Amino acid sequence: MALETIIGAWVATGLTFFIFSFLYKDNPLFKLAENLYVGVSVGYTIVKTYDTVIVQLIWKPIVENGEWALLIPVAIGTLMLTRYVPKAAWLSRYAFAFIVGVGSGLAIPRTISSFILKQIEDTIRPLMMLVPGEGITFTWSLLNPASSLNTIIILIGVSSVLFYFFFSVEHTGPGKVVARTGILFLMIAFGAAFGYTVMARMSLLIGRLTDLIEFTDPSYGWPSLWLLGLTILTLVVMSRRSSSKQPKEE
């Protein structure tokens, strides 16, 4: 096995245990791993961005291919940096105006079309279907998202939730029933979302444990076992040191 793979396994295992040690209590090992994570992420992003943007998309096309038109976006981008010079900071407004203008122009119509109009179109479906030869039909399948029964459930859900957020009328009498129905639908939606969140978090734990099990292999040098022992030992030593310090302070 390649040396870099073995080193990678040891580093990954160690950092995983350091992060998991937070479950016991906050400690310097966790802080070390946390800071390393932030540092490596930022460092990686800076290097990749420099290489892709500055070198590949700006420097090389201008110097090697003579694409001088690229200097226009470079100039607009450079205006952003004038924020650091108080006297010239007003120039950055042109760059921001350009970004906000282009961004809004691109995003607003597309977002309205995709998330509002398309979703309204899908919500307002006919409650019954007219099938040629069969006449008006009503489908009862709960498993089919397009069934008539599900269309009615969606109609009730959307109307009652919208009513729940309609505060101009006091929720009393029949209004209370509708608002309560809205809360019921919201609770079901929150429950489903939370269930998926739990599943996702457990998947992350499974991912780390799968790697830790893989790294118990002798070909890696048993990093999982050694580093688990080392992490526990460090936590015990730290715990004892902090408990022996406390009485002195008193």
Add this chain to the structure above:
Amino acid sequence: MSFAERMLKIDRRIIFLVIGFCTLLPLLYPVGLPIKISPEVRGVYDYIESLPEGSVFLLSLDFDPASKPELHPQAISLLRHAFRKNLRVIAMTLWVSGTGMADQVVTQVAREMGKESGKDYVFLGWSPGGTAVIINMGQDLYGAFPADYNGKPTKGLPVLQGIASLRDVSYAVSLGAGNPGVEAWYVFGKDKYKFELAGGCTGVMAPGLYPLLRSGQINGLIGGLRGAAEYETLIGQKGKAIAGMDAQSATHLAIIVLVIICNLFYFSLRKQATQQGHSGA
């Protein structure tokens, strides 16, 4: 202090240990619980199956190592399926922090399937701009990515022959862990350039994407590790997702049991308090 009170004030580290063991034991001793295929995952599989050889398949790996356990198995399964069907694969990422990992997974699966870079597949890497990259690709693919991840000019690559923009893509799948991801690919890609789109996402994001699935804005959805396990089952190649399903089921069961027990103790305490109130009065 009653038993119920003591249980409700239990050290949370004991619960962490219980969850830890419930996850670890099935990973060490797998049972092999059956995996049922959902229609949304089958939608992606069926569409790829229906594509003729040489069709253009775009896979956007819009995630970073933080979402690796869920989305990495999805990427592996989709790439294996696409390569097996001899589709022309264009891989890319909209997340700068996921570039290296995306390159690794594409290269690893391509090597395993005997595919050649530039001829059978291309990894375009990352380009700045987020959603603007999608619009740029819709206008001119070569303008958005003048060179691939290895620095080779994209113009003239055999795998990109006859492809000018996103309009020439037969099927696109975005494996997204946030923004930009599946939604961005729909809003700025499919809605404008009219190609078929599916999504793969983390479990946290899945409930938010179901409305897009129901309205037909995406034709399939692979949600979390569970979705990846279903896809592995469909292509008949067991991977890390299937291996993790027993652990997932065991942990969920443990959590359900803990929630029920906690509620039982809570209601028993409330009943106790009500009775004490009555006797006091």
